[in-house]
Amino acid sequence: MDDEYIESPVLHDPRCAAFPDLGNVVIAVKTGATEVQRRLPIQMLTSLRCVRNVMVFSDLEEDVAGFHIHDALDMIPSSAMEGNSDFAFYLKQKELKKYGEVEAMMGGVLDPRRPEDLAAWTLDKYKQVHILEKIWDAFPERDWYMMIDADTYLSWSNLLLWLERLPDPSEKSYLGSPARWAEVAFAHGGSGILMSRATVYDFAVTHNGSAASWDKPMHEECCGDYVIGMILKERGIILKESWPTINGENPVTLPFGSTHWCEPSVTMHHVQPNHMSIIANFERSRANQTSPWTFSDFFNAVVRNNLPDELEDWDSLSTDTMEQAESYNACKQRCEQAKECFQFAFDGKRCGLGKSIHLGQRRDQKDNKKWRSGWNKSKIEQWIAKQPPCHPTFPHT
Incomplete structure (x- = not known):
């Protein structure tokens, strides 16, 4: 051949x-x-x-x-x-x-x-x-x-x-x-x-x-x-x-933040058909097709304006810190007080805090756990405003 x-x-x-x-x-x-x-x-x-x-x-x-x-x-x-x-x-x-x-x-x-x-x-x-x-x-x-x-x-x-x-x-x-x-x-x-x-x-x-x-x-x-x-x-x-340029995450699990921001992306894994279309549409819509796109480019074009304040029956994949909590509002307050917390998830008993930004995924009630997630959008915007312009480089070049 x-x-x-x-x-x-x-x-x-x-x-x-x-x-x-x-x-x-x-x-x-x-x-x-x-x-x-x-x-x-x-x-x-x-x-x-x-x-x-x-x-x-x-x-x-x-x-x-x-x-x-x-x-x-x-x-x-x-x-x-x-x-x-x-x-x-x-x-x-x-x-x-x-x-x-x-x-x-x-x-x-x-x-x-x-x-x-x-x-x-x-x-x-x-x-x-x-x-x-x-x-x-x-x-x-x-x-x-x-x-x-x-x-x-x-x-x-x-x-x-x-x-x-x-x-x-x-x-x-x-x-x-x-x-x-x-x-x-x-x-x-x-x-x-x-x-x-x-x-x-x-x-x-x-x-x-x-x-x-x-x-x-x-x-x-x-x-x-x-x-x-x-x-x-x-x-x-x-x-x-060659991580994170070659990457096992997908649009809902990607941890946007310090490890996934100015790096160019070559692969994502476990990508559902609807997300394949979303990524392809993003690539086609880029004004500058001759330079590499980064995780921050994808975040700003696709994720940033779609982050909600909170969602029921949703897991935001906030697992950097896990601790007991009395309520969703108590979990929310802990995220507000934690310096590096961008998002949180409460399952009815435990509160998870996240130092990176995930879209997350639906989680139905199971084993007496009912998920509810929130995003501290003001802290996210403050962090983004502090980031210098990206000058992407590929690994091993």
């Missing part, structure tokens, strides 16, 4: 002209058959609408909304699946594909080994090592390769501006939002894993067959992104921590 690419139906959108795709970047989207119908179409029409080289990988080969979905697991031999209950879900999906109801019939299936987890989530960990080899085979010798999930919003403009400033892709680079497991710092997959040409070459060519060598051992591991980090670490390729 060296001279071919998967063309988005909106690739020729004139709004993509400010950041033309030269074909030197490959985006791999990881998803699952039980969610692809809900997630992929809006992602392709918003976050990825200007991207030329996109491959979508799942645990079932199919076509969705005009896009071909590749089976990330199709190279795993039956001998590696024998005796491994993780693959029972995979084989059942293939059997049920003909009925066209995989999501309805398999979406709630639980992992027999860990009933608290979905079987689809357990199967997911086998995909990423194979995806790395497959994207190199399809698009060899590109400069940059990025793996994201189907609920990851990727800012194409900010990504390209970042790549212009990063070291030459002939150097081995591995970047992402850090997660840690068993003393290994690895790039969290849902937030996005960015790798240079030299890194993917090392994995897929120099050490060809790395993915197959993990088909059986992966059964005992937690997750595929951890295994990638472990493999690269063993080869001397250490994660360049």
